[in-house]
Amino acid sequence: MEEKRSNSAGGVGGMALFALIGFVGALVVGWGIFPKMLYSQKTQPIRFSHTVHTQLGIECEQCHHLGPDGRFAGLPSTESCAECHGEETGDTSANGKEIDKFVKDYVKTGRQVPWLVYQYQPDNVFFSHAAHKGFECTKCHLDVAKMDTPPPYYENRLSGYSKDTMKMWECERCHASMGTSNACFVCHK
């Protein structure tokens, strides 16, 4: 009987301790390890320095321009980049090597650079930059203009989307705060 009581008292305490360990462990896994498991990390095929280009006075819109209907006109093509970087430089600096890599691998082969886009929206979303041109680009986008090395690209292993792709609740929250309609057809044409 005594042993049983002792076990019972010790068991409850032990149980609580293990529950606490389980609780804390779950928090550690959930907040620390799970995100790293969920996303695979990738790097851009070319280490494009936005800083170098912005320091030359190039505006975002000069390369990331909009189509006539306000839709994002896509990333610059190899041809448009080649207008400035059409030939190998022979420069041995880090940036020079990247330029030569771009020329060798893409300009001379006529291939498009498979850039990793941080914020492509799902195909079922119609997003017009024309309707959002009052905002600064950095309100939604990473402020890459100040980055010499593009940030890592995190791809969700389950959904396949970039970690930075805006979620629907984010769109809805902004629309609500701006007094803009959140009706389905506003974004899902």
Added chain:
Amino acid sequence: MGLDRRAFLGLVAGGTVGAMFTPIPWKLIDDASIWTQNWPWIPRVPKGQIDYVATTSKLCPAGEGLKIMRVAGNPILAGGNPSHPLSCGGVSALARSEVYMLYSPARIKSPMKRNGKTFAPITWEQALVEMAEKLGAAKGAVASISGDNTGTINEVLTALTAKLGSAGSFMMPSEATTAAKAMKLMGAQGQAGYDFENADTVLVLGADIFETWGTSSRNRKAFGASRPAGDKPANTYVYVGPSRNNTAAVCDQWVPAAAADLGVVALGIAWHLLKAGATSNAPGFDTFKAVVNGGFGPEDVKRATGVAPETLAAIAKALASAKAPLVVTGSPFGQGLGAAPVIAGMSLNMLLGRINKPGGVYMLPELPSVVPGALTRAAMLDGDLPAFLKGVESGKTPAPKALLIYDANPVYGLPEAATMAKALEKIPFKVSFSSFMDETAALCDLVLPNSLPLERYDDVATPYGSGFCVYSLVRPIQKPICDTKTTGDVLLGLARKLSIDLKFDNFQQVIKEKVASLAKVSGGFVAKDVMPWQVAAGKPAPALVGGDLWKALEAGYAWTMVGQAPQTAMGFAAEVVAKAVKAGKPATATVLAPYAQLRTGTPVTGMPCQDLTTVPDTELLGDTTFIRVNSETAKTLGLKKGQMVKLSGAGVDCQAKVHIFESVMPGMVSAPLGFGHTAFDYYSQGKGANYLSLAAVVEEAGSGLSMWIAPEVKIA
């Protein structure tokens, strides 16, 4: 304190509760739901740089300027070009399909040679050798058919045919062929062009101007621009025809009249105009007046057509009191109308003094020809293809030894399709330059696939109906997807092989020469800040800087000119009208009133796959097409809604379901065209019936022209 059962349960419970305070369950649920949107078989929107390039539609006869949206260099979508005068931003269902048709399963992927009942792929060099051998042997008896009304390719085709010894160069019949015949009979020079933009009262006799007739996209834009939403319309449109079609539906008034009676209605209106004092110095006026006064009074017209005298009088009054009235005559289904109704309609324009006036009819000159020995467009339009093929079939006309067929599908697109197919069987060597395996290509010995408009250089010169001369460029915006070639290049290569000098080595050179010749035409300009209808209304035409014309055309602008061919003897051709237009008694038999729509394609394209979804269940249900009759006709014929019936005409039977539709006038059986293909792909094949095959060809009195405007059919 080992990990006993209780400790384990505690660990699990704690872990579970802890997990609830982490993103794990919520994020997994969210991502799993997103994952279901990305299954691999779901089509993806392509990613890449988006740009827009300009070209012109060749698949649509309305000749709209297009802006093609490309992603990473691949064409994705065709839209109307706002800067082009024949588009003004509008696009037809057919022009919209320019991109989709690139991937049609019906595309012919390489040159093919007949091998028994099937085809075997051959190389282009083998095809040229074969053609050179057969055409060389057929010299003196080579015929050609073109389905392209507007291209300079016709100059290459007809020049080559002539050098080989022509047995006839023909255009597929259309509104342009009928109008050209009418103009010739009237002694007029030039192609009739209609200035809708400056007209204030428009009487439309039969022509489906907002769907299939002429420059339909531009016509719609002109109509819309004069009727801003909420404001008073700047003009009045009246439609006369057998059904409330897409044109009649938006006009201010629909006057029901059979297609066979359009000439009678026109002369009935002329009776009122003459009575009100209208006169003309043109040759034949006195005879015309006598013909009209002799049998086209209000009661005559009412007896023949059912149109009330007060209706005719009101139309005549509206035309006579308008500042810029315009009368347009055409077939409700874009073909088969005789020349006499066009002459009768044009006579109204003459009585109203509307020839070569703003808001009236401009007699447009033909653009300069560049290939030596080519037929003019007027000469090509003068040929009567149905009569020629019927003659070949019956043995009255010697069958040519060889036939070149460009962009045409006479076995499907002509009336009496069975007769036409038999005629083709009598021709020993046939070559089809088609992009798709159509009904005619399937009967040919060689099929040499033409690259599609987005893959080739081509052009569009003054489509029929345009109120001004206009020229626009078709240019390749991507490499050919299949092993196809531009037919112009193939024909020029063939000429070289046969040692025939056609002056040019490739078709792009021909187009460049054409553009260079346009730069020298006095009065021509690039429609950019000033549109041609504004020049017609009095605005000065801007100067043309010649060297920039090619660049301007590549950028999607059109060369235009407001001008007219000099007229020396344009008359009323009253003797033709007297023979062909009769105000007799109304037809007692059931008359077929076909209608055509751009969404169901053309005989050349088949039915664009994406347009199939736009066809309503009252037109095509499963694989059965509907005919439309009003309740009065249905009662007379004992027909019920949804009933399957058999239509018979010209020795052919067609199946149809009955749709009761009050927008068809009594006695008429309205039937959709564009269905009943036996060739093409699974989007077009076996869908309903080809009701055009029920139409028998008859010779129009006075003109001798083949016509099939109002065929009688039996319904059982």
